[in-house]
Amino acid sequence: MKILVIGTGMYVTGRNTEGYGTIFPSIIEFQRIHKIKNLEVIFTAKNFSNVSKAKKKISNAIKISGVKIKTKFYPNSKNDNKSYITILNKDKNIKCAIVVVPDHLHYEVINRCLDKNIHTLAVKPFTTKVDDAKKLIIKKNKRNLFGLVEFHKRFDKHNLLLKDKYESKKLGDPLYFNVEYSQKKMIPEKVFKSWVEKTNILQYLGIHYIDIVYFITNAKPLRVIAMGQKKWLKTKKINAYDSIQCMIEWKTKDNIKFNQTLVVNWIDPNNNSSMSYQKIKFCGTKGNYESDQKKRGIRIVSDERNLEEPNPDFCQMFRAGDSQTWSGYGVNSVLNFLSGIKKTLFKKEHYSKIFAPNSAHFEDALVSTAVIEAAEKSLKNKSKWQKIKI
Numbered sequence: 001m002k003i004l005v006i007g008t009g010m011y012v013t014g015r016n017t018e019g020y021g022t023i024f025p026s027i028i029e030f031q032r033i034h035k036i037k038n039l040e041v042i043f044t045a046k047n048f049s050n051v052s053k054a055k056k057k058i059s060n061a062i063k064i065s066g067v068k069i070k071t072k073f074y075p076n077s078k079n080d081n082k083s084y085i086t087i088l089n090k091d092k093n094i095k096c097a098i099v100v101v102p103d104h105l106h107y108e109v110i111n112r113c114l115d116k117n118i119h120t121l122a123v124k125p126f127t128t129k130v131d132d133a134k135k136l137i138i139k140k141n142k143r144n145l146f147g148l149v150e151f152h153k154r155f156d157k158h159n160l161l162l163k164d165k166y167e168s169k170k171l172g173d174p175l176y177f178n179v180e181y182s183q184k185k186m187i188p189e190k191v192f193k194s195w196v197e198k199t200n201i202l203q204y205l206g207i208h209y210i211d212i213v214y215f216i217t218n219a220k221p222l223r224v225i226a227m228g229q230k231k232w233l234k235t236k237k238i239n240a241y242d243s244i245q246c247m248i249e250w251k252t253k254d255n256i257k258f259n260q261t262l263v264v265n266w267i268d269p270n271n272n273s274s275m276s277y278q279k280i281k282f283c284g285t286k287g288n289y290e291s292d293q294k295k296r297g298i299r300i301v302s303d304e305r306n307l308e309e310p311n312p313d314f315c316q317m318f319r320a321g322d323s324q325t326w327s328g329y330g331v332n333s334v335l336n337f338l339s340g341i342k343k344t345l346f347k348k349e350h351y352s353k354i355f356a357p358n359s360a361h362f363e364d365a366l367v368s369t370a371v372i373e374a375a376e377k378s379l380k381n382k383s384k385w386q387k388i389k390i
C-alpha cells in the first residue's frame with residue numbers, strides 16, 4: 001500500500017512546533033495496528049527546505065515510535081510546486097492521498113488526485129467555493145472513489161455526547177448554539193505567514209463548528225451575516241481579519257429555525273495556556289449543553305514554563321514501554337480514512353461498512369463550504385445577510 005501525503009507542514013509533521021503534527025503520527029498508528037507489508041509513504045511539498053526539515057521530523061518520529069515505515073520525499077533538490085503532479089503521473093501504485101496544503105489550494109490538488117483515480121482525504125475547508133465542491137463530488141462519484149474531509153471534531157466525545165443529547169430530544173427543540181474559538185497570534189504571524197492573506201479565520205478555524213452544528217442537527221443553513229476587524233495583524237503588515245463574528249440561521253427537517261453565533265479570532269496571546277480556546281453551548285427549549293473544549297482538566301506549571309493546559313484528547317503522545325504512541329480524536333479521524341481504504345483495497349467490503357458513521361464525506365462538507373462562501377460575501381458586502389446556496 002502506498003500513501004501520498006501532499007504537504008509537509010505543521011499539520012503533517014509539526015513544523016514550527018515541539019511536536020510531530022497529527023497526520024504522520026496517525027499514519028504511524030495505522031501501521032502499528034495493521035502491520036502492512038511494504039507500506040510506503042510518499043511526501044511532497046513545495047519548498048525543498050521545508051521538505052528537508054520534514055525529513056528530520058519524520059525520521060525522528062519513526063525512530064521513537066518503534067514502527068517500521070518506508071518513506072520517500074519530493075522535491076529532493078530545488079523548490080517545485082508541481083512535484084505532486086509529477087509523482088501522480090509517474091507512480092501508478094498510489095491508491096490513496098491525504099491533501100494537507102494551504103486552504104486556497106485544496107480544490108486544485110484534490111481535483112488532480114481524483115483525475116488519477118485516487119481515494120482522497122482532504123483537510124478542512126473542503127473547498128472555499130460551492131461550485132468547486134460540486135465539481136469534485138461529481139468527479140468522485142463518476143469514478144467510484146472515496147472522498148472524505150478530515151473534520152476531526154466529529155470524533156471528539158464532547159461533541160458526540162452533544163449529538164446524543166440533541167437526538168434524544170431531552171434538551172427540547174433547538175434555539176441556538178454559541179461558539180467561541182480562537183488560536184494564538186503566532187499562527188497567522190509566523191506559521192501561516194506565506195498564505196494567511198489567502199484565507200480567513202472563519203475558513204481556517206470557524207468551519208469546524210459549522211460542520212459540527214450540521215453533524216449534530218442535520219439542519220440546512222439558510223442565511224449568514226458576518227463582520228470582522230482588521231487591527232493587530234494590520235500593524236504587522238498582514239492584510240487579514242483578526243477576528244470574525246457571524247450568525248448563521250439554520251432550519252431543521254421539522255422546519256424549526258435556530259441560530260448559531262460563531263466568534264473566532266487568531267490573535268490570542270502567545271502566552272495562552274493552550275493553542276486553542278474553544279467552547280460550544282447549545283440552548284434548547286428544555287435545557288442546555290455546555291462544553292469547554294479548552295479546559296480538559298489538566299494544568300501543568302513548572303519553574304521552566306508558564307501554565308500549560310494541554311488537550312490530551314486530540315493527538316497526544318504517550319510513552320508505552322520503550323516507544324512513543326499517539327492517540328486522540330485527531331488520530332482516530334485519519335485512522336478512519338486509512339482503515340477504510342485498506343478494507344476497499346484488500347477486502348472489497350460494502351460501502352456502508354467501510355467508514356465510521358460520523359465520517360464527513362465530500363457531500364457533507366459541501367454544507368460548511370456553502371456557509372463560508374456566503375460569509376465571505378457578507379464580509380465584502382457591508383455585513384448584509386447573505387442567502388446560503390447549496
Ligand SMILES: NC(=O)c1ccc[n+]([C@@H]2O[C@H](COP(=O)([O-])OP(=O)(O)OC[C@H]3O[C@@H](n4cnc5c(N)ncnc54)[C@H](O)[C@@H]3O)[C@@H](O)[C@H]2O)c1
Nearest residue numbers: 007008009010011012045046047050081100101102103123
Ligand atoms: N495546523 C493545524 O493544526 C491544522 C489542523 C487541521 C487542518 N489544517 C489544514 O491543513 C492545511 C495545511 O496546514 P498546515 O498547518 O500544515 O500548513 P503549513 O503552512 O505548515 O504547511 C503547508 C504545506 O503545504 C505545502 N504546499 C504549499 N503549496 C504546495 C503545492 N503546490 N504542492 C505541494 N505542497 C504544497 C507546503 O510546502 C507545506 O508543506 C490547511 O488547509 C489547514 O487549514 C491545519
